Amino acid sequence: MNDTRHFDDEIQDLLDGRLGEAERARVEEHLAGCAICAAARERLVGVKTATWRALRAEEAPSRVSAAIAAALDREQSAVRRRRWLAAAAAALLAAVAGLVTLARRPALPDAAASDFARIADGSVALEMSTPDAAVLERFFEARGIPFRTRVLDLGMMGYRLIGGRVQSLRGRPSALFVYRGPDGRLLVCQMYRGTLEELPTEARHFEHGGIVFRAYRRGGSTQVFWQEGEVTCVLVSDAPIEQVVPLAFAKAMKP
């Protein structure tokens, strides 16, 4: 059955392909029998076609594409520059952060004092318990300590070896071994790759057998450092400096 009213928007929907199947059939049926609506469709088709033909894109002038290419070139350079600057800033920041971290790291005597305290209170356990110096030396070798360790027998001084562990002393591997003294006092020795120049200057200096010793009191303990070749050694005890230095004299050996 034909609709008796004239169509308006429906004709545009039809032209734009936005009608469902049933609605499209209904409008087309009406258009077939209604000259007024058919003319309206012709009119709109004419306008749509003429608009497309008159306004459709013409090829952009070459100077427009050249201007766009140049703008993109500038943008790319700016992005590269920004990225380079960002990378440089990040590197600078990392370097500053590194320096700050380095500055905040405890000095070696403090680090050694802290390790001593943790061994003493049991918060750091020994990895190898043995009274045998040779066994401990082999243990350190097996654990990849990058230098030959020399675990001395301090039995003559009343100290007996009880064991050791691989420690990290301010980020570097250290061979740590522990003795117990006659009065139950602990004595901790650490050996690591380093130099005496890394130590704070405000120390008490001793010399024995051509070897220089530097003694500190930090964190309630005594730390006595000396150098054996590429290896720095430190003895730590809660005894006063005067009692620890003779132990260091006994243990120290010229390479």
Place this chain on the structure above:
Amino acid sequence: MSEPTAEKRERFEKTALPFLSAVHSAARRLTRNTEDARELAQETFLRAFRAFESFRPGTNCKAWLLTILYSIFVNRYHKAKRTPRTVPLDELEERLAAAPEPAESGGRPPAWSDAEVEAAFGRLPEGFQAIVLLVDVEELTYEEAAVALSVPVGTVRSRLFRARKLLAAALEDHARRAGYLGRPRDHR
């Protein structure tokens, strides 16, 4: 980590630059000024390049570019210049309503010349020009045009319908004045 600029540039040129003519033409129609059109097209591609990560491959890149273009046009050229270049819509519709549509004129409607169409298009209100450009010239869907113009799809439809009628009436009015379209018969 963002994509190296050389690869991004290559991908952008492959995807977006084929629509340079469409973008430049739309810019020319909207600004009606060669220099402004070049600047608008350039700015469109520059912004598109910067935001290229947000373009979803497989979607209509031309619609995406025209969305960027229209946003720049509205914010920069249109708002900045604020020059009323078109006849107010009410006035236009009133004037054209006085000239009735030809009905049952018999035969096909006249083939309008490009110059006549361009002149009639130029007299359309700006929002109507944009919608005609996007849908009838660049063949965006109503939905794509709605995104580009930041209006609901229903508004796209109603504005488009009115714009076509306004164009038709303007062309017929012109033809009547020029004497090559007969007086319409009374109808409806």
